[in-house]
Amino acid sequence: MKQKRVGKVHVLIVDDEEIVCKRLYSSLTKHGYEVETFTDPQKAMDHFAENRKFDIVVTDIRMEGLDGLDILNAVRVLKPGTKTIMITGYATMEVAREAQTKGAFDLIAKPFKPKDLLKLLDKAVRELNQEGG
Amino acid sequence: MGEERRTSTGNRQDEENDESLSLGSVLTSEGFSKEDEEFGEAADQALKQRPSFSIRLRLILSFAIIFLLPFLITLWIMHTLANLQDKILFLEVADDYKVEIQQARRFEKNYLLYGTNLNDALEHVVRAEAIFKKYEDRFRKVIGEDALDEMAQNSRDYIKILRNIPESQNERPQMEKKLRSHGALMVSLAQKLTEKERVWVQEKMELMRRVPFIFLLLLLLLMILLVGFLARHILNTLNRFIGYTQRIAAGDFTPITPARRYRDEFSVLALYINRMVRALDRHHRILVESHKLRAMGTLVAGVAHELNNPMNNILLTASVLQEDYLELDEEERKEMLDDLVAQAERTRKIVANLLGFARQSKAVVETLDIRKILEETVELIGNQLRVKKIKLHFDVPEKLPMVHGDHQLLNQVFMNLIMNAADVLPEKGEIKIKTSTDQREGFLAVDVSDNGPGIPEHILSRIFDPFFTTKPKGQGTGLGLSVSRGIIRKLGGYLLARSTFGQGSTFTVLLPITTIPSMLSARQDRERKH
Numbered sequence: 001m002k003q004k005r006v007g008k009v010h011v012l013i014v015d016d017e018e019i020v021c022k023r024l025y026s027s028l029t030k031h032g033y034e035v036e037t038f039t040d041p042q043k044a045m046d047h048f049a050e051n052r053k054f055d056i057v058v059t060d061i062r063m064e065g066l067d068g069l070d071i072l073n074a075v076r077v078l079k080p081g082t083k084t085i086m087i088t089g090y091a092t093m094e095v096a097r098e099a100q101t102k103g104a105f106d107l108i109a110k111p112f113k114p115k116d117l118l119k120l121l122d123k124a125v126r127e128l129n130q131e132g133g
Numbered sequence: 134m135g136e137e138r139r140t141s142t143g144n145r146q147d148e149e150n151d152e153s154l155s156l157g158s159v160l161t162s163e164g165f166s167k168e169d170e171e172f173g174e175a176a177d178q179a180l181k182q183r184p185s186f187s188i189r190l191r192l193i194l195s196f197a198i199i200f201l202l203p204f205l206i207t208l209w210i211m212h213t214l215a216n217l218q219d220k221i222l223f224l225e226v227a228d229d230y231k232v233e234i235q236q237a238r239r240f241e242k243n244y245l246l247y248g249t250n251l252n253d254a255l256e257h258v259v260r261a262e263a264i265f266k267k268y269e270d271r272f273r274k275v276i277g278e279d280a281l282d283e284m285a286q287n288s289r290d291y292i293k294i295l296r297n298i299p300e301s302q303n304e305r306p307q308m309e310k311k312l313r314s315h316g317a318l319m320v321s322l323a324q325k326l327t328e329k330e331r332v333w334v335q336e337k338m339e340l341m342r343r344v345p346f347i348f349l350l351l352l353l354l355l356m357i358l359l360v361g362f363l364a365r366h367i368l369n370t371l372n373r374f375i376g377y378t379q380r381i382a383a384g385d386f387t388p389i390t391p392a393r394r395y396r397d398e399f400s401v402l403a404l405y406i407n408r409m410v411r412a413l414d415r416h417h418r419i420l421v422e423s424h425k426l427r428a429m430g431t432l433v434a435g436v437a438h439e440l441n442n443p444m445n446n447i448l449l450t451a452s453v454l455q456e457d458y459l460e461l462d463e464e465e466r467k468e469m470l471d472d473l474v475a476q477a478e479r480t481r482k483i484v485a486n487l488l489g490f491a492r493q494s495k496a497v498v499e500t501l502d503i504r505k506i507l508e509e510t511v512e513l514i515g516n517q518l519r520v521k522k523i524k525l526h527f528d529v530p531e532k533l534p535m536v537h538g539d540h541q542l543l544n545q546v547f548m549n550l551i552m553n554a555a556d557v558l559p560e561k562g563e564i565k566i567k568t569s570t571d572q573r574e575g576f577l578a579v580d581v582s583d584n585g586p587g588i589p590e591h592i593l594s595r596i597f598d599p600f601f602t603t604k605p606k607g608q609g610t611g612l613g614l615s616v617s618r619g620i621i622r623k624l625g626g627y628l629l630a631r632s633t634f635g636q637g638s639t640f641t642v643l644l645p646i647t648t649i650p651s652m653l654s655a656r657q658d659r660e661r662k663h
Contacts, residue, residue, distance in 0.1 A: 019446040019472050023453050030457065062438075062520060089441035111445035113452040 008034040009125055014044040014059040014071060015087060024058070027114035033121065041066035045074050052079045056105075056124050058117065060087045061095050072099055081131065083124040085117070173411050176388035180403050186395035188367065195359040202355060206348045210341065217337055224330045226268055227275075231323035233261035238316045241295070245309055255295050261319075262288050275329050276322070284322045291315040370399045377406060384622055386414040417619065424545075424616040436483055439516055443479040446472065498624060500535040500647045501543070503577060507566060510547040514555075518564070523555055526565040533568060536577050536644040538624045543644075546617040546628070547581070550640045553613060554583035557638075570646070576626065577646050582639040588632040596630060 011033045013024050021037035028035045036054075038044035041063050048054060057075050061068030068086050075082050083105040088096035096107040105127075106120050240254035265272060265288065273281045294312050299305065370393075377389055388410060389403040450469050458466070507529055518525055554564045565582045572578040588596065592603060597618050614628075621628040625645045632638035 017442055017446060019476065020449060023446075023449040026457070027449075027453055030460075064519065089438045089445075110441040111448040113448055114456070115452070 008032070009056065009121075009128070010034045010054045011036075011056045011058060011121065012044060012048060012054040013037040014041050014057070014063070014068075015039065016041070016060060016063045020060070020087075024114065024117065028118070028121070031118055041071060045071060048075065049078055054079070054082060055128055056083045056085065056121060058085045058087065061099070062089065069095065069099055069102075072102060072104055076103055081128075083128065085120055085124070087112075173388040173407055176390045177404055177407055179391050180389070180400050180407075181396070183391055183394060183396040183400070185397070187397045188363075189398070191363060191366070191397075195363060199352070199355060199359065202348070202352055206344065210344070213337055213341060217334060220330055220334050220337075223268070223271055223275075224327065224334065226264060226271075227323070227327045227330055230261055230264045230268075231320075231327055233257045233264065234316075234319050234323045237261065237291075238320060241312060241316055245312075251295065251298070255292065258288065258292055258295065258319075261323075262292065272326065276326055280322060280325070283318070287315045287318045287322065291319060374399070374402065374406075381406075381410055381413070384417075384619065386410050386417075421616055421619065424549075424613060436513075439483050440480055443476040443483075446476040447480075450476070498537055498539055501538050501540060502533065503536055503538075503543075503568065503579060503644065504529045504531065504533055506538075506540060506543050507547060507568075507579070510544050510551065511566070513544070514548055514551060517552070518555055521555055521558065522561050523558055524561070524563045526563065526567075528565060528567040530568065534570060534577055535647040537647055538626075538644055539620075542620045542624070546620050546642065547579070549613045549617050550581040550642070553640075554581060554585065554638070557585040558583055559585075572641065573627075573643055575646055575648070576643040579642045579644070580639050581642075582637060584637040587634040587636050588630070588638050589634050593630060593632055597628075 009032075011028055013021055013028075013035060015021055015024075015037075016039050018039050021039055025035050025037050036047070038047065041059070042065050044059075045066060048057070057071065059068045059071045068088075072084050072086070075084055084099075084103070086096045086099045086104050086107040087110060088107050089110045093109070096104070096109075100107060105124055108117055108120060234257070237254045237257035240250040240257065243250040244254060265284065269281070272284070276284070291312065294308060294315065299308055373392060380387075388407040391400075450472050454461070454466065454469050454473075461469070507527070511525065511527060515525070551564060551566075555562075558564070563584045565580070567580045567582070569578045569580070570576075597614050614630075618628040621642055621644070627641075627643040629641045629643070630638065631641075
């Protein structure tokens with residue numbers, strides 16, 4: 001199902017709902033991803049800046065403090081080429097679409113199943129492979 | 134950016150509102166309070182069923198009475214003048230009669246003294262007799278039957294004596310005596326006749342001098358009475374109608390019921406005012422409903438988002454459980470099941486809040502704890518404030534006096550005030566909710582303040598007008614504050630606004646503090662239980 005890159009694919013998950021982090025962590029890890037999760041977007045960004053190993057960032061849009069758009073902007077500056085997937089609810093659909101025009105890889109609407117996200121990650125990995133050659 | 138979403142939903146709601154406004158009559162005939170309509174119609178029937186006594190008829194009657202009096206007086210004067218003319222003519226006749234008698238007596242004297250003029254005396258008395266014969270009926274009327282007979286007898290005797298003068302000197306003194314006595318009687322009767330007529334004429338003249346003054350006095354009295362009657366009727370009714378307009382302006386849409394026994398032009402006015410009031414009431418209800426729709430729209434958007442998070446958690450957890458069930462150990466499964474229950478619980482709470490807000494019921498005025506309502510409101514829209522990163526200061530003490538109000542309507546008002554504040558605030562603005570009891574005696578004050586741009590004075594005076602909005606086209610209905618003020622007034626309170634341009638605005642809701650002893654004791658009971 002998944003085309004593996006050379007080495008592990010690093011995924012950073014940012015969502016202020018702890019359950020989302022826990023479930024995505026277990027599910028994605030099971031599928032071979034190297035996953036780190038943060039419920040605090042500021043800490044997530046600091047971590048991203050410190051070690052720029054992440055290939056894919058999955059972030060919720062509406063959070064306390066920094067929001068999904070801030071993260072997208074920071075990621076594009078810190079490590080261009082990182083695939084950012086926005087998690088959006090009904091109320092943030094417009095923001096998510098705007099994020100896509102600003103360079104987000106894709107968006108996923110709540111509520112979703114782990115395999116919905118896995119499909120998007122698959123797609124992202126394919127693109128990363130193509131870009132990486 | 135969050136507002137853009139609100140704009141698009143706002144647009145849709147505006148269209149719906151417009152539609153509901155134009156469909157007002159349809160809505161009324163189908164849904165809105167049939168009882169009120171029926172009560173209004175009963176009032177109309179009662180107004181129509183009274184016997185009619187129009188102002189027009191009253192005016193006509195008054196003027197007819199005022200006309201009738203001079204008309205009668207004129208008739209009387211004309212009649213009296215005709216009488217007078219007749220009497221004056223007759224007075225001349227009576228004078229002629231008297232003169233003839235007097236002449237006869239003068240010649241009689243000459244004859245008795247000098248033996249001359251006997252024929253002259255006879256001639257005059259015969260002339261007098263002719264006058265008497267000619268006007269016998271009139272004479273009778275003036276002096277009566279007895280005097281008339283006496284007059285005729287005297288004159289006959291007088292003529293008889295004059296015609297039969299005795300030759301013998303012996304009989305002369307007796308004849309002279311008789312002649313004198315008849316003559317004197319004739320003169321006195323003639324004088325009595327003229328005197329009586331003259332007195333009558335004088336009396337009538339005197340009366341005619343007095344009657345116009347009496348008439349004027351009577352007329353004045355009558356006019357004062359009639360004007361007083363009409364003015365009282367019209368002015369009293371006008372005052373009553375002024376009262377009605379004030380009552381209606383204050384939001385009391387009870388139809389006008391008959392206050393008098395008779396129906397008149399004002400009854401027609403009352404019918405039309407009742408019709409107007411029904412239309413106003415209808416529009417008012419539509420306004421409240423449409424505003425509620427808008428509030429609901431905002432709320433539903435927020436709630437939908439709120440629901441998304443727990444639903445997402447449930448879906449993710451359930452999916453993981455389903456897919457990896459066998460690979461998970463007992464502890465992991467239990468944790469996931471706990472998460473499922475907790476998240477389902479979370480959705481239930483959100484839905485309960487939404488239902489509480491949306492329950493369709495009439496205004497139920499009850500004693501309320503305002504803190505609870507404010508907390509609910511803040512919880513409902515907290516998410517939208519967080520999106521805008523607006524800081525909310527909640528300065529509401531635990532123990533507050535109970536107030537009169539309707540739970541749902543107050544939720545709506547506070548939500549509206551807070552959302553209005555949020556709309557004008559830039560990101561990271563601040564909203565403060567504060568209560569106090571010392572602003573007005575007997576009232577609990579809730580201040581909703583923001584540190585936004587404030588409202589210029591020329592706009593401040595218009596913000597409560599229906600359809601007045603400063604929001605961009607499509608974002609506001611212009612009904613929020615107008616409907617909110619309507620709601621607060623209906624609950625017996627006040628909604629006030631003050632603002633310093635550049636420093637923010639404060640909206641104050643004053644609600645009457647409950648003082649009914651039974652309610653207070655109910656509250657104390659509740660407090661004891663807690």
